[in-house]
Amino acid sequence: MRLEEYIQDSQTLVNKRINEYINKKESACKLIKDAMLYSINCGGKRIRPTLMFLTYEFLSTGKKTDIVDAAAAIEMVHTYSLIHDDLPAMDNDDLRRGKPTNHKVFGDGVAVLAGDGLLTDAFHIISSSKKINEEKKGMVIEILSRRAGSSGMVSGQTIDLVSEGTLLKKNSKKELAEQLDYIHQHKTADMIMAACEIGCILADKEKDLRSISDFAQKIGFAFQIADDILDVIGDKKKIGKNGSDKKNNKLTYVSFYGIEKSKELEEKLLSESLKILDMLDGRDEHKKLMKEMAYLLIGRDR
Numbered sequence: 001m002r003l004e005e006y007i008q009d010s011q012t013l014v015n016k017r018i019n020e021y022i023n024k025k026e027s028a029c030k031l032i033k034d035a036m037l038y039s040i041n042c043g044g045k046r047i048r049p050t051l052m053f054l055t056y057e058f059l060s061t062g063k064k065t066d067i068v069d070a071a072a073a074i075e076m077v078h079t080y081s082l083i084h085d086d087l088p089a090m091d092n093d094d095l096r097r098g099k100p101t102n103h104k105v106f107g108d109g110v111a112v113l114a115g116d117g118l119l120t121d122a123f124h125i126i127s128s129s130k131k132i133n134e135e136k137k138g139m140v141i142e143i144l145s146r147r148a149g150s151s152g153m154v155s156g157q158t159i160d161l162v163s164e165g166t167l168l169k170k171n172s173k174k175e176l177a178e179q180l181d182y183i184h185q186h187k188t189a190d191m192i193m194a195a196c197e198i199g200c201i202l203a204d205k206e207k208d209l210r211s212i213s214d215f216a217q218k219i220g221f222a223f224q225i226a227d228d229i230l231d232v233i234g235d236k237k238k239i240g241k242n243g244s245d246k247k248n249n250k251l252t253y254v255s256f257y258g259i260e261k262s263k264e265l266e267e268k269l270l271s272e273s274l275k276i277l278d279m280l281d282g283r284d285e286h287k288k289l290m291k292e293m294a295y296l297l298i299g300r301d302r
């Protein structure tokens with residue numbers, strides 16, 4: 001199977017499951033369902049669900065549909081984070097996924113609640129799943145809540161938020177470099193790690209968890225460096241948002257290391273991640289797709 005087909009198939013599956021799940025809610029009010037589905041249906045590459053499916057299928061003989069509830073959950077958590085990130089109190093962006101941001105359409109208050117709804121329901125879709133076995137549910141929830149919560153993405157976002165204007169302050173170079181890695185690790189890499197770790201756990205391959213985490217951490221970092229580069233040199237239409245890092249005086253790889261060095265770091269992380277994959281046993285077809293996915297994350301065709 002070609003990677004494009006694999007991604008499309010993953011997108012279709014996850015979109016269908018999230019829409020079905022939200023539409024079916026009887027006591028949820030129409031406004032919150034509309035606001036949640038607006039951001040879900042605004043596009044989005046579904047990178048995290050695709051990585052979860054790939055890791056699962058690489059390490060087991062199962063198929064995507066077995067774990068669709070976990071894949072839907074991680075996309076719901078991701079979409080919540082984007083809605084909140086775009087709010088005036090955070091990045092104050094008008095465009096996301098090429099469309100007006102949630103708060104531009106529904107107002108700030110409803111956008112906060114749409115994010116809250118997606119986050120909370122993500123844990124409900126897992127806990128009420130008829131497909132994930134009971135023992136595994138606890139493990140999946142533990143990983144997702146740890147990587148998305150205050151030990152993970154929320155702290156990355158917090159430091160990112162308060163780092164605005166940091167470049168103007170007198171922090172030492174070493175402190176800034178540490179702060180930058182902290183942001184990239186937690187804001188971005190943690191959710192990529194959660195996707196692959198959950199795929200690995202659901203495949204019943206705890207023995208491979210360390211290697212899968214390392215692989216995911218490297219591609220997660222590389223993905224964020226690529227995003228920093230795109231914010232500066234990317235085609236606004238293609239990336240579906242206006243570059244706002246410079247405007248917000250953000251500490252990014254590009255602002256700290258410059259474009260050339262950022263590209264070098266991205267390449268190094270990519271090649272290290274591929275070496276980790278090479279040491280793992282699994283279905284060859286999926287290993288190949290995972291490698292292609294790693295290239296795609298940094299915006300390169302293989």
Ligand code: GRG
Nearest residue numbers: 044045046047081084085097153154157188227
């Ligand atoms: C609000 C707690 C909280 C966290 C927000 C995801 C995030 C953290 C902020 C968004 C800004 C940003 C550049 C984050 C880095 C991760 C990243 C590149 C997100 C965009 O993910 P994609 O490219 O987006 O997968 P799509 O739209 O394709 O889903």
